[in-house]
Every structure is written in C-alpha cells, then in structure tokens.
Amino acid sequence: MVGLHLCALGAHVGFAARRGSLCEEAAKEAGEAGGTAVGLTCDVTDPASCEQVVQDSAEWLGGLDDIVYAPGMISIVALADADAGWWQRTFATNVMGASLVTRAALPWLQESRGTAVFLSSVASYTGPWPGLGLYASTKAALNRMIDTWRAEYPQLGFARIGVGPTASMPTTIAVHEGALPHRARWGALGLVSGEQSESESIARVVALILTDSSRVWDVTVQPRDGALPWGPA
Numbered sequence: 001m002v003g004l005h006l007c008a009l010g011a012h013v014g015f016a017a018r019r020g021s022l023c024e025e026a027a028k029e030a031g032e033a034g035g036t037a038v039g040l041t042c043d044v045t046d047p048a049s050c051e052q053v054v055q056d057s058a059e060w061l062g063g064l065d066d067i068v069y070a071p072g073m074i075s076i077v078a079l080a081d082a083d084a085g086w087w088q089r090t091f092a093t094n095v096m097g098a099s100l101v102t103r104a105a106l107p108w109l110q111e112s113r114g115t116a117v118f119l120s121s122v123a124s125y126t127g128p129w130p131g132l133g134l135y136a137s138t139k140a141a142l143n144r145m146i147d148t149w150r151a152e153y154p155q156l157g158f159a160r161i162g163v164g165p166t167a168s169m170p171t172t173i174a175v176h177e178g179a180l181p182h183r184a185r186w187g188a189l190g191l192v193s194g195e196q197s198e199s200e201s202i203a204r205v206v207a208l209i210l211t212d213s214s215r216v217w218d219v220t221v222q223p224r225d226g227a228l229p230w231g232p233a
Helices: 002-008 020-032 047-061 084-112 133-152 177-183 199-211
Strands: 012-017 036-041 067-069 073-076 115-121 157-163 172-175 218-221
Touching: 002 012, 002 020, 002 036, 002 199, 012 020, 012 047, 020 036, 036 047, 047 084, 067 084, 073 084, 073 133, 084 115, 084 133, 084 172, 115 133, 115 199, 133 157, 157 199, 172 177, 199 218
Parallel strands: 012 036, 067 115, 073 172, 115 157, 157 218
Antiparallel strands: none
16 A cells, blocks of 8 residues: 555655565556556565665666655564564564565665655553554564664664554454453553554655655554554654
8 A cells, every 4th residue: 555655656666575576466456556666575584685685776776766665564472472482573573574665775865865664553652552562572672673773773763663553454463362361451441442554654644754844753653542552652
C-alpha cells in the first residue's frame, strides 16, 4: 500500500520482500496505473540479500533518495515460551534487517540528503502487553537504533512511525498457543478496543514524511480511540 501510494504521487519505487512475486505484481499494478516501479526479492534476515536489494534498487532507479523499512514480525508468545529461535527470528527481522538495509543505503542517502522511514509500534512504549513482550522489545530496540542513526548522521532524516493496530498490514505474525490466555486480557487492560486504522493512513503519513519541506521525525498512527494509552514515544 505504501509503495503504490507513493507511485501514485509520482515517485519511482522499488518493492522488495521475501515473496518477490508479490512485489512484481505490485510493481505491475503501479505501472498499469501510470507509475514507475520494480519488484525485487529480499530476505532481510540475510545480510547479503540486504546489500543486494539496495544495489539492485539503486541501479534500476538510478539512485536512492529515500527508503521505507516496513518488514515486521509480530511474535505473540509468552516470555516463558520464547526460546532462542523466537528471539533470533524476531530480532533479525525487526532490528537487524532494518539496520543492515539502512547501512547499505547510506551512501545514496548521503548523496540525496534523504530520509529513512521505519515502521515501529505503539507496543514499544505502552503496556506492558502480556504475550507481546518479545515483539515490543524488538521494537524498543528499533527505536533506540533510529535514535542513534539520527545522532550519527544529523544531516539525514530518520523518521519513526508508531503504528497502532492496523488492518491489512503486510507483516508476518507468529502465535504460540501459550500466549492466547495473555492475549485475551488485552481488552481488560485497556490496550486494545477492537478498532483498527486503515493501511492507507500509514501510506499517507509516509508520503507526508518524504515530501514535507521540514523534517518529520516521529508520528503515531492509531485508531480513533482517545481512551487508549497510545501517545508519542
């Protein structure tokens, strides 16, 4: 959705994910609508793949002005059930991949004085959410990583979007049955209401970040639930 929205605004976009065929379909859809896009394959848990997809994107697009890191793994698991594999898979997607892609893109971002946009989560600064501690921990680590990129490269943009429950977002969700009793408590704890934002809202915020004349650093996108404890990080 984000890439299609940016294409509609005139951006040239490289779509990349593990399922490259879906990215090719998205690029074709963008092209049929008058946009310019390419579909690529990338596994963000593989360092070589991160390097390659940035190189391929830059070659096809003639450089890179900005990047949007949207991959995410939502691990719903009680900490007592979260073995090393759960931690490794979730950190590899939510934190390490984000840093490796940014590192690979850094020379182009420096040339364009561009922006890297990262999708974080309200779960990283609210709660705690029983059964969501592993995921929230990785997003908190992502937040600190973004802060450090900002400190090390203040001339560039590093924007963070804190996302509340959102419909139809292309994330990977892994659920351990031991987390289900914890998940059932979220409503009583005031963490969820059943309302969800539309994915189009995220796309519009990304477009604002990339096109506004000022730097936009932190944005929270949430459903219309004023009573829920979601606010700026």
